Amino acid sequence: MPELPEVEAVRRGLARHLTGRTVERVEVLDPRPLRRQEGGPQAFSRGLSGRRITGAVRRGKLLWLPLDDGRALAAHLGMSGQLLVRGTVASPPPEAERRAVTDASADGADLTAQRPPSLVRDLSVHPRHLRVRLHLVARPGDAPGGAALDLVDQRMLGGMRLSALVPTPDGGPGGEGSAEPGVPAEATHIARDLLDPLLDRQAVQERAGRSARAVKTLLLDQGLVSGVGNIYADEGLWAARVHGSRPGSGIGPAGLGELLDRTAQVMTRALAVGGTSFDALYVDAEGAAGYFARELAAYGRAGRPCRRCGTALRTERLAGRSHTFCPRCQVPARPTSARR
Structure with missing residues (x-):
């Protein structure tokens, strides 16, 4: 199962590609990853369509995308879940992330993963195990086939749901990527992580x-x-x-x-x-x-x-x-x- 470094790597990519993007429509190819959604796939699709994504946040291994209506799209990757963006042009990584990579290189770390992913970036338009696709409102620079966020999951032990944001138990920011003191309702039991400066x-x-x-x-x-x-x-x-x-x-x-x-x-x-x-x-x-x-x-x-x-x-x-x-x-x- 992906742990903090893997989920944080996903979060950073989602933040660069999706912040400020609007969901045009939702395509549910398999409803099982939405099994925890109140109202089922129909409520999921209605609740996301037309909503603007305002960021990407992580607490422990849980990810969520805050929305402009005060709710969030929460996602847990489980054993095999992937959140893949396609057709978008990403913003450059923040200076703090670039500095962290430079520091790791100075310590002798293998930074092969920081090279442009020439073999894997050309993602299939219809990957195996595609379960849910969020089509994004077009922007200049998008690929001709359009921009989207895909949930691909072979074993389907993870999932997605629209969730209300509730106050954090300690009043601090919900997680990495946000200064707002809110977390999805299902995350209130999750403690802060070892890379969180607010961890006691x-x-x-x-x-x-x-x-x-x-x-x-x-x-x-x-x-x-x-x-x-x-x-x-x-x-x-x-x-x-x-x-x-x-x-x-x-x-x-x-x-x-x-x-x-x-x-x-x-x-x-x-x-x-x-x-x-x-x-x-x-x-x-x-x-x-x-x-x-x-x-x-x-x-x-x-x-x-x-x-x-x-x-x-x-x-x-x-x-x-x-x-x-x-x-x-x-x-x-x-x-x-x-x-x-």
């Missing part, structure tokens, strides 16, 4: 430090800190030399603080190269893949040597999820009986 790191550390749950489970808890999934949890734990089975209460404030910092650093590096793509299911809004997979240190590398010490990495099941770790650098928690 001290509160996260204190809550995690009181918990007997495995620390990897805590990292994956979107109500504690959002945006982290299996990939970046394994990467952050490896970087901090912490085994995912250790209880939060057994790590200590300094260790938890370092873990959060290391995980944030990994996600920042991943974002600079477009995120992590293992196959064609994850691409950004322009159809380009992310290239962080070649820099992964733990996730997906079971049996391969640790990049620090050379020990073969191992994988085990932890709370129903895989956990890849170095048995030398990341010492597992001792069984309770052994601590007595």
Whole structure:
């Protein structure tokens, strides 16, 4: 499932291509991604037609496009969802994004993903698994076939819906890409993420430090800190030399603080190269893949040597999820009986 870096890469593309654009009409080819929409596909189409998109916002792994009527088009990508823009001319990326790419290059990151996506940008007009298409009001410079936003989803575990915006629990901006203190109604339980300057790191550390749950489970808890999934949890734990089975209460404030910092650093590096793509299911809004997979240190590398010490990495099941770790650098928690 796309995690924070991948969803943020999509959000940035949507912001550049769609801000200020108006939806002309909606084409629903398969109603299943709209299963959570009140009133069904008809209400979805009526509510979007004629509306102007005012931006693109992300909180954790949830995306939404604020509309000029005060509502938002919320989207969750699930395991295989793609939001693809076609026929539009994008605005240039903001200076902050360009500076982040330059900084990553200086740190030796592989920036292949920042090259023009010559092989993937020419998207098919009728891609397989196209579910919903938003046709946009024409503008000068659009492609001859018109401009659109497509929802393409092979497994259909994600979806879209029109949603009311409600006040944020803490009164701060809803998420990355907006200064407005509102989030979709279904997102009020989602915590701020590790790249959000308004995240209360001290509160996260204190809550995690009181918990007997495995620390990897805590990292994956979107109500504690959002945006982290299996990939970046394994990467952050490896970087901090912490085994995912250790209880939060057994790590200590300094260790938890370092873990959060290391995980944030990994996600920042991943974002600079477009995120992590293992196959064609994850691409950004322009159809380009992310290239962080070649820099992964733990996730997906079971049996391969640790990049620090050379020990073969191992994988085990932890709370129903895989956990890849170095048995030398990341010492597992001792069984309770052994601590007595």
